[in-house]
Amino acid sequence: xxxxxxxxxxxxxxxxxxxxxxxxxxxxxxxxxxxxxxxxxxxxxxxxxxxxxxxxxxxxxxxxxxxxxxxxxxxxxxxxxxxxxxxxxxxxxxxxxxxxxxxxxxxxxxxxxxxxxxxxxxxxxxxxxxxxxxxxxxxxxxxxxxxxxxxxxxxxxxxxxxxxxxxxxxxxxxxxxxxxxxxxxxxxxxxxxxxxxxxxxxxxxxxxxxxxxxxxxxxxxxxxxxxxxxxxxxxxxxxxxxxxxxxxxxxxxxxxxxxxxxxxxxxxxxxxxxxxxxxxxxxxxxxxxxxxxxxxxxxxxxxxxxxxxxxxxxxxxxxxxxxxxxxxxxxxxxxxxxxxxxxxxxxxxxxxxxxxxxxxxxxxxxxxxxxxxxxxxxxxxxxxxxxxxxxxxxxxxxxxxxxxxxxxxxxxxxxxxxxxxxxxxxxxxxxxxxxxxxxxxxxxxxxxxxxxxxxxxxxxxxxxxxxxxxxxxxxxxxxxxxxxxxxxxxxxxxxxxxxxxxxxxxxxxxxxxxxxxxxxxxxxxxxxxxxxxxxxxxxxxxxxxxxxxxxxxxxxxxxxxxxxxxxxxxxxxxxxxxxxxxxxxxxxxxxxxxxxxxxxxxxxxxxxxxxxxxxxxxxxxxxxxxxxxxxxxxxxxxxxxxxxxxxxxxxxxxxxxxxxxxxxxxxxxxxxxxxxxxxxxxxxxxxxxxxxxxxxxxxxxxxxxxxxxxxxxxxxxxxxxxxxxxxxxxxxxxxxxxxxxxxxxxxxxxxxxxxxxxxxxxxxxxxxxxxxxxxxxxxxxxxxxxxxxxxxxxxxxxxxxxxxxxxxxxxxxxx
Ligand SMILES: Nc1ncnc2c1ncn2[C@@H]1O[C@H](COP(=O)(O)OP(=O)(O)OP(=O)(O)O)[C@@H](O)[C@H]1O
Numbered sequence: 018x019x020x021x022x023x024x025x026x027x028x029x030x031x032x033x034x035x036x037x038x039x040x041x042x043x044x045x046x047x048x049x050x051x052x053x054x055x056x057x058x059x060x061x062x063x064x065x066x067x068x069x070x071x072x073x074x075x076x077x078x079x080x081x082x083x084x085x086x087x088x089x090x091x092x093x094x095x096x097x098x099x100x101x102x103x104x105x106x107x108x109x110x111x112x113x114x115x116x117x118x119x120x121x122x123x124x125x126x127x128x129x130x131x132x133x134x135x136x137x138x139x140x141x142x143x144x145x146x147x148x149x150x151x152x153x154x155x156x157x158x159x160x161x162x163x164x165x166x167x168x169x170x171x172x173x174x175x176x177x178x179x180x181x182x183x184x185x186x187x188x189x190x191x192x193x194x195x196x197x198x199x200x201x202x203x204x205x206x207x208x209x210x211x212x213x214x215x216x217x218x219x220x221x222x223x224x225x226x227x228x229x230x231x232x233x234x235x236x237x238x239x240x241x242x243x244x245x246x247x248x249x250x251x252x253x254x255x256x257x258x259x260x261x262x263x264x265x266x267x268x269x270x271x272x273x274x275x276x277x278x279x280x281x282x283x284x285x286x287x288x289x290x291x292x293x294x295x296x297x298x299x300x301x302x303x304x305x306x307x308x309x310x311x312x313x314x315x316x317x318x319x320x321x322x323x324x325x326x327x328x329x330x331x332x333x334x335x336x337x338x339x340x341x342x343x344x345x346x347x348x349x350x351x352x353x354x355x356x357x358x359x360x361x362x363x364x365x366x367x368x369x370x371x372x373x374x375x376x377x378x379x380x381x382x383x384x385x386x387x388x389x390x391x392x393x394x395x396x397x398x399x400x401x402x403x404x405x406x407x408x409x410x411x412x413x414x415x416x417x418x419x420x421x422x423x424x425x426x427x428x429x430x431x432x433x434x435x436x437x438x439x440x441x442x443x444x445x446x447x448x449x450x451x452x453x454x455x456x457x458x459x460x461x462x463x464x465x466x467x468x469x470x471x472x473x474x475x476x477x478x479x480x481x482x483x484x485x486x487x488x489x490x491x492x493x494x495x496x497x498x499x500x501x502x503x504x505x506x507x508x509x510x511x512x513x514x515x516x517x518x519x520x521x522x523x524x525x526x527x528x529x530x531x532x533x534x535x536x537x538x539x540x541x542x543x544x545x546x547x548x549x550x551x552x553x554x555x556x557x558x559x560x561x562x563x564x565x566x567x568x569x570x571x572x573x574x575x576x577x578x579x580x581x582x583x584x585x586x587x588x589x590x591x592x593x594x595x596x597x598x599x600x601x602x603x604x605x606x607x608x609x610x611x612x613x614x615x616x617x618x619x620x621x622x623x624x625x626x627x628x629x630x631x632x633x634x635x636x637x638x639x640x641x642x643x644x645x646x647x648x649x650x651x652x653x654x655x656x657x658x659x660x661x662x663x664x665x666x667x668x669x670x671x672x673x674x675x676x677x678x679x680x681x682x683x684x685x686x687x688x689x690x691x692x693x694x695x696x697x698x699x700x701x702x703x704x705x706x707x708x709x710x711x712x713x714x715x716x717x718x719x720x721x722x723x724x725x726x727x728x729x730x731x732x733x734x735x736x737x738x739x740x741x742x743x744x745x746x747x748x749x750x751x752x753x754x755x756x757x758x759x760x761x762x763x764x765x766x767x768x769x770x771x772x773x774x775x776x777x778x779x780x781x782x783x784x785x786x787x788x789x790x791x792x793x794x795x796x797x798x799x800x801x802x803x804x805x806x807x808x809x810x811x812x813x814x815x816x817x818x819x820x821x822x823x824x825x826x827x828x829x830x831x832x
Contacts, residue, residue, distance in 0.1 A: 084106075085104060085105055085106035086104075086105040086106075086135045086232070087102050087103070087104055087105075087132045087133065087134040087135055088102060088103045088105075088134060088135060088136045088138065088223070088226065088227065088230075088232060089101070089102035089128075089129075089132065089134040089136070089137050089138065089165075089223075090102065090137075090138040090139065090219045090220070090222045090223035090226060091125060091137060091138075091139050091219060092139065092140060092175060092215050092218055092219050092222070093118065093122065093125070093144060093146070093147045094144065094215060096117055096118065096119060096120075097115050097116065097117055097118065097215055098113070098115070098116050098117070098118040098122070098124055098125055098215065099113075099115055099213065099214075099215025099216040099217075099218060099219040100112065100113045100125070100128055100216070100219055101113075101216065101219040101220045101222075101223045102132060102134060102223070103223060103227055103232065103243075103245075105232065105233055106354065106355075107246065107247075107354035107566075108190075108233070108243075108244045108245060108246040108247075108354055108357070108358045108361070109245070109246055109247045109248070109249055109354070109566070110220065110223065110245060110247070110248050110249070111248075111249045111250075111251055112209070112216050112219070112220055112248065112249075112250060112251070113128070113216065113250070113251050113252060113253065114210050114213045114216055114250065114252065115213040115214065115215045115216050116252075116253065116254075120146050122146070122147070122150045123258075124253060125150070127253065127256070127258070128253070129154070129165075130261060130312075131309075131312045131313070133165075134165050135165060135166065136165055136166040136167070136168055136226075137151070137154075137165045137166070137167050137168065138168045138169075138170060138222055138223065138226045139151065139167070139168075139169060139170075139222075140169065140170065140171075140172045140174070140175045140222065141169040141170060141171055141172055142172035143169070151167050154167070155167055168226065170222055170225060170226060174221070174222050174225045175218045175219070175221060175222045176218070176221070177214055177217060177218055177221075179221060180217050180218050180220060180221020180222070180224075181211065181217060181221070183221045183224045183225065184205065184209060184217065184220055184221060184224065185201070185202055185205060187224060187245065188242050188245075189245050189246075190244055190245065190246050190357065190360075190361045190559045190562050191246060191247055191559070191560070191562040191563040191566075192204060192205075192560075193556075193560035194556070208248045209248055210250075227243045228242070228243065231243065233358075234362065237362060241362060241363075244357075244358045244361035244362060246354060246357050246358065246361070246562050246566060247562065247563055247566045253313070254317070255315045255316040255317040255320075256313060256314070256315055256316075257314040257315060257316055257659050257674060257675060257676060257677065258675065258676035258677075258707070258712075259314060259656070259676065259677050260678070260703060262679060262700055263652070263677055263678065263679040266649070266679050266681040266682070267291070267649055267652050267653055267656065267679065267681075268289065268290045268291060268611055268649075269290060269291045269292060269311060269653075269656065270290050270291075270292050270311070271289060271290035271292075271293065289611060289615075290611070291311075291610060291611065291653060291656075291657070292307070292308070292311055294584065294588075294610065294611065294614065295307070295580065295581060295584045295662060296580060297344075297579075297580035297583045297584055298347075298576045298577060298580045299344055299345070299347040299348035299350075299576055299579075299580075300347050300348060300349075300350040300351075300572070300573065300576055301352070302350060302569055302572070302573040302576070303347065303572075303573045303575075303576025303577050303580065305573070306573040306574060306576070306577050307577045307580065310577065310660050310661065311660060314656060314659035314660050315659060315660075315661075316659070316673060316674070316675065318595050318597065320661065321595065321658075321659070321661045322595070323403075323404055323405070324578060324581075324661030324662075325592055325593075325661055325663070326403050327403055327405050327406075327575075327578040327582075328578055328581050328582045328585060328592075328661075328662070328663055329592055330403060331578070331579060331582035332582055332585060332586055332663075337586075340579055340582060340583070343575065343579060344576070344579040344580075344583070347572060347575065347576045347579070350569070350572055350576075351372045352372070353372075353373065353565055353569055354566070354569070356369045356372055356373055357558070357559065357562050357565065360555045360558060360559055361559060363552070363555070365439070365551065365555060367433040367434055367436070367437050367438055367439060368433075368434065370424060370428045370430065370433060370439070371430050371433075371434070373424060373558070374421060374424040374425060374428070374430075405571070405574060405575065405578070408571055409571050409575070412564070412567050412568055412571055416561045416564045417561075417564060417565075417568065419557075419561070420557070420558055420561055420564075420565070423554060423557055423558075424554065424558070426442070426445070427441055427442060427445055427550060427554055428440075428441065428442070428554070429441055429442045429443075438544070438547075439547055439548065439550070439551040440547055441547050441550050445550065446546060446550065448546065449543055449546050449547065452539050452542055452543050452546075453543060455536065455539060456539055456540065456543070459485070459536070463482075463483040463485075463491075466483050466528060466532070467481055467482050467483045467493075469528070470483070470493055470526060470528060473511075474495075474509070475509070477498060477500075478495055478496075478498070479496065480495075480496060481493055481494065481495045482494045483529065483532075484523075485540070487540050487541060487544075488541070490525075490529070490532075490533040490537045491529040491532040491533055491536070491537065492515060492523045492524065492525060492529055493512065493523065493524045493525070493526050493528075493529055494521045494522070494523050495509075495521065495522045495523075495524065496520065496521060496522075497517065497520045497521065497522055501522070507522055509524065511526065511527070512524035512525065512526050513525040513526075581661075581662045581663065582663075584662075584663075585662070585663035588610065588613075588614075588665060589665070590657075590662070590663035590664055590665050590666075591663055591664065591666060591667060591668065591669070592663055592664075593654075593657075593658035593663070593664050593666075593669040593670070593671050594668075594669070594670045594671070595658070595670075595671050595672075596670050596671070596672055596673075597672070597673045598672075598673075599627055599628060599670060599671075599672030599673070600627040600628075600632065600672050600673065600710055600711060601625070601626040601627015601628060601632060601672050601713075602624065602625075602626060602627065602651065602654075602655050602669070602670065602671050602672055602674065602713065603624070603625045603627075603628065603668075603669070603670040604623055604624040604625070604651065604654055604666050604668070604669050604670075605623050605666060605667045605668035605669070606621035606622070606623055606666060606667040606668075607621060607622060607623065607624060607650050607651070607654050607664075607665060607666035607667075607669065608621050608650060608665040608666065609646050609647075609649060609650035609653065609665070610650075610653055610654075610657070610665045611653075612646050612650070613665065620643070621666075621667070622643075622647055622650070624647070624651045626651075626713075627672055636648065644717070645681065645717050648681065648715045648717055649681070649715070650665075651713075651715065652677055652679060652713065652715050653665075654666055654669055655671060655674055655677060655713055656677060658671040659671070659674065672711070673711050674711060674712065674713050675709055675711040675712055676707065676708060676709070676711070676712040676713070677712070677713045677714075677715070678700070678703060678704035678707070678708055678712060678713070678714045678715070679700065679714075679715045679716075679717075680697055680700040680701050680704065680714075680715070680716040680717065680719055681715065681716075681717040682717065682718070697719055698756045698758075698761060699760070701716070701719060701761070702756075702760040702761050704716075705761060705762065705765065706760070706762075753766050753769060753770055756769065768785065796827065799827050800824065800827045800828065803823050803824060803827060804824075807819065
């Protein structure tokens with residue numbers, strides 16, 4: 018909305034008191050404070066609320082709400098995956114260096130589950146395996162919130178050389194124009210792994226797609242390219258596998274939709290969930306990172322311990338005040354990537370400069386530098402250095418000071434908001450200062466002109482004013498008299514009629530034409546010159562976009578860890594330990610993190626699986642005795658430890674858990690249109706087919722849904738459901754048939770039938786001896802073979818080595 022600043026000057030004599038001078042949109046907000054010469058009784062209307070302020074607030078809200086879109090490009094060749102995606106929320110390209118992924122493309126599925134892309138771009142020349150995978154993806158009707166669009170580009174768009182060229186010739190906001198081509202290549206090779214061929218080809222394909230679809234710049238001029246504010250690497254090694262069912266039944270996330278990292282801004286409310294109670298992040302970017310950590314639990318002990326070190330540091334009583342102060346500051350971080358994107362597109366708004374500088378970013382940074390240095394001092398007493406604080410101290414560098422002081426020195430925040438455009442402070446450009454000075458003198462000057470013009474007008478005309486309209490110029494404004502009805506009545510001798518607006522007639526006079534020639538371009542000149550300053554400032558800020566982005570990453574990490582520390586303090590959590598040699602978990606007096614907040618008194622329980630006490634635990638007990646809660650709390654404590662959070666337990670020792678599988682009932686099954694038993698089997702099939710000896714499998718009342726009263730008939734090998742309720746007890750649950758449909762292995766089905774027959778006939782269930790025997794015989798044979806192959810004549814024979822490396826593993830397998 019345009020800002021109108023109106024000056025109303027009252028003059029002493031009768032007629033002249035009705036002369037008014039209006040300046041429309043020409044006077045910066047501060048100018049009324051200047052005394053107007055010759056207008057002793059000058060009075061100003063009480064300052065109306067400056068529209069810019071409210072607008073700025075609204076815009077800020079808009080900034081936070083902008084929904085993210087992800088566009089992903091993928092290539093899979095010979096068991097390796099190359100992935101790159103563009104995130105519109107931060108205008109950044111994320112890529113994963115070439116990673117092995119087997120034919121089932123589990124890694125790709127994981128990435129898709131996590132980021133929920135809007136489009137998936139791949140080569141038209143496709144491996145059969147990948148084609149099948151994408152075909153399946155396209156047919157997933159229940160996929161929330163929307164199935165991705167799958168786009169095939171010609172394979173030539175993914176060529177290695179062409180992709181490299183595309184990457185090197187890209188127009189990136191973070192690369193200053195002053196860099197030579199060689200410097201640019203060197204810089205980019207430090208960011209992009211050019212030795213990862215699939216990744217480079219995926220990046221090339223992604224750039225092609227972005228350029229072709231003009232993502233985010235659809236309505237811009239054709240020479241405006243898609244803004245790219247940075248490249249970020251992500252790796253999915255050491256990941257702990259957790260499927261969507263587990264996230265749901267353990268109530269890790271509880272939103273209406275997909276637990277995507279990129280749903281932060283879509284306005285979804287988090288219900289009672291683990292994420293909900295731990296998310297005390299103060300900025301959106303912290304929240305987004307916490308979501309990311311939740312979707313990527315890890316076994317990277319270095320990373321986990323570095324997170325726990327920071328939490329532990331902030332939990333020390335002497336650091337409480339510092340933690341709270343830092344956390345408050347982080348609340349001021351606004352959507353910096355969006356502002357940088359607008360700068361790149363030259364759409365910067367007046368309020369953006371304030372968001373970037375005044376109330377938030379730079380003072381926060383400066384104070385944080387100070388605090389970070391304080392933190393570094395505080396850390397000296399700790400046994401090990403805390404990497405995050407060192408990184409903060411290093412990154413919050415001269416570049417940031419430079420950005421802050423440039424913005425602070427050049428931008429006139431008050432004036433910019435008042436005029437809703439970029440304005441510069443005095444003493445930046447003498448030429449602009451001079452023009453503004455002349456413009457400021459205009460009200461009194463125009464009052465004088467208006468008074469003189471009125472003297473020459475017909476005496477029936479009671480008042481007049483001289484107004485200035487940018488791009489039109491100076492005009493004489495006269496109130497419409499009751500006698501002026503027809504257009505011909507508007508004609509006044511010596512004046513050129515221009516237009517009628519709000520009962521005012523506007524004319525050009527000889528004097529206003531003179532004013533046009535003398536002063537007419539003043540306002541436009543000021544605007545043009547200030548816009549030039551804005552472009553220069555934008556270039557300076559964009560050249561340091563990479564620093565801003567790194568600082569934002571560190572600030573988000575700090576925010577997450579402060580949030581986890583705050584939750585740990587309030588809920589009495591303790592630091593977990595990791596024991597890679599342990600196959601299982603040991604929990605001392607553990608609690609369910611959500612249930613303990615709802616129950617009046619919660620009874621803690623210990624759990625131990627793996628180690629000396631056996632690896633399979635069976636829990637029995639009467640109804641409502643807490644079996645499900647117990648199972649879930651083991652899963653949740655393990656999950657929290659693998660995210661790097663403190664846990665609700667007196668002590669927790671977490672082994673090398675590589676996956677968490679669950680078979681626990683949830684309401685979601687109804688919406689999928691699967692029967693309870695079918696869903697049970699489906700989840701168990703996932704565990705049976707994927708679990709390793711390191712996996713944690715939680716099963717609650719498996720097979721509960723086999724009791725059916727629904728009528729069926731058998732048609733050959735197929736089973737037909739009538740969905741008709743009937744009287745009586747079902748003769749069979751047809752469990753094995755459903756199990757086969759759900760993908761359980763044949764061997765397991767045969768054994769299942771055998772066990773249920775034994776139960777029905779009341780006979781004891783014995784272990785599968787043949788299987789045991791067969792396996793044991795194989796192991797004996799291996800050991801014997803090793804001895805037979807042993808050449809005792811061999812002069813290089815090392816018997817110790819033979820015993821430790823060959824015999825011992827085979828003997829252990831037998832035992
Ligand atoms: N450790 C605990 N301390 C306090 N209250 C608990 C505890 N565990 C469970 N409860 C309470 O008992 C209720 C039932 O727990 P839960 O659903 O785990 O029982 P269950 O044994 O699985 O029941 P069912 O066999 O009927 O499925 C919970 O909703 C909770 O209110």
